[in-house]
Amino acid sequence: MENFLDVGQTLDLLRYVQPMLIAGAVLGLVAGLLGPLVVTRKMAFAVHGTSELAFTGGAAALLVGIGVGYGALAGSVLAALLLGLLSRRDSDRDSVIGAILAFGLGLGVLFLALYKGRAANKFGLLTGQVVSVGSTDLWLLIGSSVAVLAVLAFIYRPLHFASVDAAVATARGVPVRTLSVVFAVLVGVATALSVQLVGALLVLSLMITPAAAAVRVTASPVRATVLAVVFAEVSVLGGMVLSLAPGMPVSAFVTAVSFLIYLVCRLMSGKRERVQ
């Protein structure tokens, strides 16, 4: 524990982990931009379900010996499509997610049991580890992120409308149902990318916690989005840097930082409400 705040060692390690920091910064941006919409649409559980399916996809990829990143991407996009298509009503979305999540997780466990490679890889899928962000992974990540953000920019306004006010949006000719499937796929891609960094169990700390914190302190959608991006970046970059010296899993620090931000925002909003 004495090397917890070893600045010299941290600076030394920073050079080696530069690609990882870039990956983290890109993910923070994507998660921060998607987050407020995910929170508005009450999709936290859907994000969790999608990330479990990313785990299943990653485990399958490990088993057959292709890139975990591709497996995770395939798994979560499939999950997003299934959720989007099967849960036509809000009322049965929760149970659809629950059913798919449980089955996917079981399948993933089976794949891992059959896998004879390094045990660290298995654990990494669930809790995250970024030892190996190679340059190909990095480009896949950046490419996918650019695609996600481009689509998001195009559909942002009607999607936002549909997310807060589906009845009126439908009345005005917004393709509410199509948008919700497209958005589920965007979230699926972002989730798959995050899985590689923080692991399937902790994706929520990037996608949900910063946005949940942001909407506690402002009602302006623009300000909430900017804050969510800032919070996500602080969590992911701060968490990574803090994890270097002690050599502990990144996810522990990322979740701790984002949760701390969330607590502070809750306390602030609590005060604001009492004043009014």
Add this chain to the structure above:
Amino acid sequence: MTAAQVTDRSTRAAVALRGARLSYGDRVLWDGLDLDVAPGEFVAVLGPNGSGKTSLIRVLLGLQPLSGGTVRVAGGNRRIGYIPQQRALDSSLALRGRDLVGFGLDGHGWGVGWRHRRERRARVDEALASVGATQYADEPVGLLSGGEQQRLRVAQALVGDPEVLLCDEPLLSLDLHHQRVVSDLIDARRRAADTAVLFVTHEINPILPLVDRVLYLVEGRFRIGTPAEVMTSRTLTELYRTNVEVVRVRDQIHVVGAQHVCEDEPHHVADEG
């Protein structure tokens, strides 16, 4: 209204229904409905719970296909202003009053919407001011009262410059003063811009001076005409098939009759599924 008058109206009608039928399984909500709403006309839609008032709005919005007949709405959905039945907005929603109104202006457009921001802001401010919502325009919508939210809904529907205004119980949860404010706004809009208004309500009195015609729906039967034609003891007795008395007290109409003549009880979307 005679057949000749109906044809006359239909040439430039904002809303046109022809032989419209809506049924769920064996249950027929209405059949053979011919209705033309002229630009600038104010039509009140009345009737007990489950008579298909909200379903009629859904048909006009294109959310509910007709079981028979045709429907046409001028300008398509982009030119419809819609004030939905009141539903409280989530108190944790990151959305201000001005954002809700802004959706009515260009929420359906693709892209992020950063262009024309100044012009947009001016129009939203104007719409907010017209319903007296300037004061709470920057508050989170979820923390506003039902009446305050409802005034934002009206501003949202009007800011988009609609040709047709579909209102589903827009006066619900408003106090008398704001009932007046909201119905006067809708009235001013249709006079100034020739907007056709379809106004679903369980209570005709607050809007009686504004109403040109009434569509009264009861268990598959209906009657269309001026309030003086439809709101009579004879007509309503025929519609309800039970003895109904219409009493006029000063400028108000009171319907006295069987229990299911629930003029004083708001209805709910769920009832009409």
